[in-house]
Amino acid sequence: MSLTEDLDLILETALPTDLSFRQIERAVIDNCISETRRYASEGSIEAFLMSAMRLLALPQNGHTRLIPNDAISVLPLRFVSVGRSVQVIGAPPGITAPRGKLIAVNGATLSQIEAIAEKFLAGTCQRKRVIGPILLAWPYALTRLGFSSNSGTTEYRVQGENGQITNLKVENGNTVPGSMLYPRNEHGKADPAWEPQTFVEFKDWQDLGLSIALPSFFDPSESALPKAISDAADHVRACSDKTLLIDVRGNTGGDFLLTMPLIDAISQSASKQIVVLVDKFTFSAAIVFVAILKHRLGNRLKLIGEEMGDGLTFFAEGGLLDLPMSGAVVRYSSAFHDWKNGTSDETTPADIAQQIVPAGELNLDRKWVARPAVEDAHGAFYQRILKGMNG
Template identity: 25%
Template sequence: MPLGLAILWLAASAAPLPAFLSHEDVAAIRSYVDRDRAYSPRARAEALTQVDRLTGKSLSRAELELELAHIAALADNGHSFLLPPQWTTRYPRSLVRLGLFADGLFVMSAPPEQRHLSGRAVVAINGRPWRDIYRAYARYQGGLQSFRDQFVTIFMETPALLEAAGLGGDGHTLQLTLGNGGSEPEIVRLPSRLLPLEGEAALLGYPALFDAIALVNPDKKPLYLQAVDKSFRVMLRPELSGAYVQINATRGEDLPRLLADGLSELRRAKPRNIVVDLRFNMGGDLNIARDFMRELAGLAPGRLYAITSGRTFSAAISSLGYLKQAAGKRLIIVGEPIGDRLEFWAEGDTVEIPSVKATMLYATERHNYVTGCPESDCHESIRTHPIRVRSLQPDIETSLTFADFLAGRDPAYDAIVRDIRNGPAG
C-alpha cells in the first residue's frame, strides 16, 4: 500500500452500543494493537492494559470511541489513529464551523439564520476556555500538535464527544461563548445535526479555511485559495520573477500527467525562482512526485521555496524531502511546521471495531528521512530511493491570523516576495 492514509471509508451503522464489549470487539482491538508497529514496548503494554480495562465496562457509544482513540494515540504516531472525520457519520455536529488561527479560535461559517455569528472569536465551549478543550484532545490523537490541529475542530463541534470526554454539555447542543467587541461576551446554544462528510473528506477532513472562503473579498483572494479544488497547477508570477507551483494532493490518476505537463511548462518558461506550495497536501503515494521534485530543483537558477503547514503530511513530507535533498541549502522552507516527524511509521491498513463501526488506521512500515532508512522494516520505496535530510522545519516561520485571512493576506507568500526583492541574487 502506498504511503499515506489508505483511501478506505466504511459507512457507519447507527446501531446502539451494547452494554459491554463483545468478544469480536475485544479481538479487533487487540488485533489493532498487535499489528501497529509504531508502539514502543511500554506503550503497547499500556494499550493492552487499556483494552483489559474496557472489557466488561458499560459505556456509551461515544465513550467507547474515545477510549479506542486513546488506545491508538498511545502509539504517538501520526498514521496511527481512529479517523476523526468518521465521527461526522455517527454523531450530530453543530451547524457552526470553527477554525484555528494564530490568534485564536473563530467561527468560520454558520447557517443563514445565524449568519451574524460568522467571524466571531470563540472564548469558551460549554463554559470552558476553548484552549482547555484543545489541550484535552491530545489524549485522543497522537503524533505532532500541528497534525492534530487539522482534526481538533471536529471534536470541538460534536456535543456527544465533548460530553463523553467530561467536557460539559448535554450531548445534544453546543454552547459557545463568543467575543462581542468591547461588550460582554455572548453565550449562544446551538443545536446539532447529523451532517456526514462525504468522499475523500470523510477520511482526510478538509482545511477549516475552506468553510470561510466566502468571508474573503473575491478581489482580494490570495493565490493559495483561488483553486482549492485543483490537485496541481503552475502559474507564472511577475512578483516572484518566476513560477508558483501548488500541489494540493499526491494522489490521483491524473497527477502523473499533470506533473509531466507542469515540468514541460516550466522548462519552456525558464523561471528564475520557483515556489512550491504544499500547505494543503495530506499525501498519497510518495512515488508519484519524486522525479518531479528532483528535477524541479534544477529548473530554478535563482531561488527555490516550499510553503508548508500542519497539513503537509505523509507523502507530501516525502516529496518535500526529495526536493530538499536535491536542492540542499538552496531550498528555503516557509510557513508553519509540517505535520509529522522525520521518523514515523506508515503504510499498514485498517481495523474496524464491530460494535461502533469505527475504523482505526494502523502502521506497519518505518520511514526515516534522516538516515535514509536502511533497516529491513523500512518501506521498500524509501529503501530504494532514500531521503537523507537534517531538517524540514521552516527556515522562515510565518503564521496566519484571522485578520490576515479576512484581508486576503498570505504571510508565507508575502515573506517569499520580500525575500526575493530584498536579498542578493540567487
C-alpha cells in the same frame, strides 16, 4: 453482534501490525483495552469510540488513529485550527454563526480543554491541532472531558476580527452528522467537502517568478497525477530562470513516488531561489516531497509557513479498518520511515527505501500563517512572498 466485534478487529489487525505499539508498556496498553472492552460490552458507542481513540493514540504515531467522524453527530459548527488558535469558519445552510476566534466553551478556555483532550489525539502537536477541533463540536466528548454544561446547551465564546465578543448557545440535541462538517482527511478549508479540482496549478507572475500549487498527491485514478506532474516538470524546465514558489499547504499526502519527475526537474533545472509554503495540514507524502527537495537543494530552498503536521521519523503504510458496528474507521501503520537520518528497516517498502535521504531538520526559514480569505485572494499572498524573495 456487538461493539466487541469492532474492538476485536482493532486487536487482531491494528495492534499486532503496527510496530509503533512496541514502544508502549504492555500494562498501559492492557489498561486502555480493558476500558474500551467495558464500554463495548455496555453497548455505549460514543464511550467506546473515545476509549478506542485513546488506545490508538498511545504511540503518538499520527498515521495510527481512530477516526470517529462518520460515526458521530456534532453541533452544527465547523472549527478549524488557524495558527495557534481555533476559528469558527463555517456552519450548515440555515445556521447563523459568528465567524472568529474561539475563546471558550462552557466557560472553559481552549488551553484547558486541549490539555485534557491531548491523550485522546494521535500524533504531533500540529496533528493534534488538525484533528482536535471536532471534539469541540461533539457533545459527548465535551462531557467525557469534563467541560459540558448542565443546561442541555453548549455555549461558545467567539471573538470576531473587530474584537467584539459573541456568546453563542447551541442546543445539544441540534446536531448533524460529523462527516458533514469534519472530513476524514482534514484539509483546513472552510468548505468541508472541498476536493482539489486539479493536481497542479500554475501561475506565471512575470518578473516575480512562477508559482506551482500542489494540493494533493492522492489520485484514485492513478493516471491524472502522473500526467499533471509530468506537465509541471516540463514547465519548470522551460522556466528555469525564474524564482520558484511551491505551495503544498493543505496537501495531506498520497504517493510521493509519483512526484519524483517534478523533484528531479526542480533539482536539475531551477537556477534561482526556491520557496516552499507549508502548514499543519501538510502531511505524509507531501512532507516527504519537501524533505527530498531540501536534501537536494540545501540552502537554496526556503521553507515558509508553519510547522507541518508530522515529523520526519514515523510509521506509515498499513491500511484502513471499517468498524461495522460503530461506523468509525481505524487507520493503522505497518512500515518505518526515517527521513531525518535517512534510515530504513525490514518493514520499509523497497521502492521507498531506495528514495530515503537524510533530510535532517526541516526548520522554517520564516513563520507565516496566511489568512486564506484575505491574503490568498487573487494571489496576493504569492505575490508578497515572491516580492520578498526578489527584494
